[in-house]
Structure formats: C-alpha cells, structure tokens
Amino acid sequence: MLAAERQGRIIEAIERRGAARVAELATLLDVSDMTIRRDLDALAAQGRIDKVHGGATVKGRPSTDEPGFEAKGVRQVEEKRAIAEQALELITPGSAIGLSAGTTTWTLAGALPASLDLTVVTNSMHIAEQLGKRGTSVILTGGVRTPSDALVGPIAVASLQSLHLDLVFLGVHGMDVRAGFTTPNLLEAETNRAFVAAGRRLVVLADHTKWSTIGLSSIAPLADADVIVTDSGIPTEARSILEESAEELIVADVARADAS
Missing domain, CATH: 1.10.10.10 (Winged helix-like DNA-binding domain superfamily/Winged helix DNA-binding domain)
Known part of the structure; x- marks a missing residue:
C-alpha cells in the first residue's frame, strides 16, 4: 500500500x-x-x-463542535492523570461529591479509592458505570444524552436542584478570562450551572490546552471556582490570571508533554 x-x-x-x-x-x-x-x-x-x-x-473545530468521549479520551492523558492525583487530595472521606461529565472527571473517578466511602452524583454514564462496578454509591441524573455521553436538560437540572453536595468537580471545554468556563453544548451549560449551584465548593479540572478555548455557552466566570486544578503546561500569563481569579490554583507537574 x-x-x-x-x-x-x-x-x-x-x-x-x-x-x-x-x-x-x-x-x-x-x-x-x-x-x-x-x-x-x-x-x-x-x-x-x-x-x-x-x-x-x-x-x-469551531466553538459549537462537541467531540465524542472517545475522541477526548486520547487527549492530554498524562496531564489528566496528574490533575486527578492532585484533586484526590481535596476530598474528605464520607463526602457527597459531584462529578460532571468529561474525560478529566472520568480519570478522577477511576482514581477514587473505595476507602473514601463517598456518595458520587454524576451526569456521566461512563463515570456511573466505572464507579458502580466498584461498589461506590452513585446517583446518576437522568436527561438527554449528548455526543460526549453527558446527560443534560431539564430532567438532569431538576435532579441536581434537589441535592446538596460538599464538593463539585467540574470538567470544562474551555476557560478564558472574558468568557469564563465554557462548553459547546447549551443544555450541558445549563446542567453544569446546576452542578455549580448544588455544591458548597467548586473545583474546576482543566488541563493547559483548555486555556483560551471558548465554547458556545458560558457555565460560570473564572471567579466562581474555589479551586482550579491544571497542569504545568499552563502559560505563565494564564497562571497569573487564574491565581487572581480563584481562591486557590493547583498546578500539577507533568514531566513530559504529550508526544509520540
């Protein structure tokens, strides 16, 4: 050939x-x-x-493009693992936590030890399946399925509005100084806003490639995040902006960039 x-x-x-x-x-x-x-x-x-x-x-692709779960799953694999390791340290045993749909939150779900005895609320079928097999207490919102396998829409929002979570881990499509945290899907933005409202503290998980990426719909301004966890590939200027915006910025060290 x-x-x-x-x-x-x-x-x-x-x-x-x-x-x-x-x-x-x-x-x-x-x-x-x-x-x-x-x-x-x-x-x-x-x-x-x-x-x-x-x-x-x-x-x-443009701001309305929404890659599938599999497509996103092969991007920034090492960064997501490093971010998940840092995020684990924020969790108190016995907590009720929210995990929005996404491959970074899915990576965190895979790292959660059973010893934490958590109750996990998610709108991700992948996360629910992964944790359910390990015996973790999981609450899966209903909703309409997106191309990235998130459950969104009025049913998902109604489910979240009745819940009170200690900590919400939010994965995002992009983050920008003006647009804030964004997603290409309007219904997912609405559902993620309900996640934000349900949590006492918000932790945003976003690798360095999310900086200056803008999806169609805003979820929340940068200042709404109590903690932002990113990786060492984040530009210096972006790091300064995120440090000023959030209560805490955690930068996970990644020894090597994705390459091969």
Whole structure:
C-alpha cells in the first residue's frame, strides 16, 4: 500500500470516530507502529489532524463542535492523570461529591479509592458505570444524552436542584478570562450551572490546552471556582490570571508533554 493511500485511510478512520490510537491504526492497516507514527507526523505537518499522546484526533473545530468521549479520551492523558492525583487530595472521606461529565472527571473517578466511602452524583454514564462496578454509591441524573455521553436538560437540572453536595468537580471545554468556563453544548451549560449551584465548593479540572478555548455557552466566570486544578503546561500569563481569579490554583507537574 502506498503512503498516500495509507494516510487517506488513516484520515477516514480518525474522522469516522473523532480519534484513533496508533495501535488501532497499525492493526487496521497491518503495518508497524513506527509506520503509523511517521504517517501521523506527515498528516499533522499538513494540518489535517491533531497529534495527541498515543494517537491523533480530528483537526480543531469551531466553538459549537462537541467531540465524542472517545475522541477526548486520547487527549492530554498524562496531564489528566496528574490533575486527578492532585484533586484526590481535596476530598474528605464520607463526602457527597459531584462529578460532571468529561474525560478529566472520568480519570478522577477511576482514581477514587473505595476507602473514601463517598456518595458520587454524576451526569456521566461512563463515570456511573466505572464507579458502580466498584461498589461506590452513585446517583446518576437522568436527561438527554449528548455526543460526549453527558446527560443534560431539564430532567438532569431538576435532579441536581434537589441535592446538596460538599464538593463539585467540574470538567470544562474551555476557560478564558472574558468568557469564563465554557462548553459547546447549551443544555450541558445549563446542567453544569446546576452542578455549580448544588455544591458548597467548586473545583474546576482543566488541563493547559483548555486555556483560551471558548465554547458556545458560558457555565460560570473564572471567579466562581474555589479551586482550579491544571497542569504545568499552563502559560505563565494564564497562571497569573487564574491565581487572581480563584481562591486557590493547583498546578500539577507533568514531566513530559504529550508526544509520540
């Protein structure tokens, strides 16, 4: 198979699913991982894909674009793990916590030890499934399913309005000094605002790539966050703004940037 044909099939696979891993593409095309990595380098240089740790995603899209859970799951993997480790230290055993839908909050859910004896409220089917298998007490809101597998809308909002949470962990599509925390989905913004209102304290989990990214709808201003947890890739100027906006900024150290 010629390189151009192989790269065409790689583009098709990535566009069909929103993202693809190196190992998956190597199996699909029956070539080595090294060949796929060279192809991804070439496609990224042409501006046709975005390379991420372990694979690639479709090229960045407008403020209304809403990537699927799988597409987001291969982005900034190491940063999300580091952020989750820092977020764990904020949780008091026996608490009732909220986890909004998203891959960073999903990463945190996977790191929660059973010994914390938590009650977790979430609008993410992925988080509910993950924690339910481990015996954690989970309350899953109802609602309409989004492309990123969040449950949103009036039913989700009504569920959250009757609850009182000690701590809410909010994942966001983007954060900006003027737009605040944003999402591309209007109904998800409404649901996330209900999460914010239900919590005594708000912790926003956002890796450095979320800075200056603006989704269609605002969730809350930066100043509404009690704590923002990000990673060491955050620009110096952004760090200063976030330190001034939130009560506390926690920066998780990531030894290496996503590359491969």
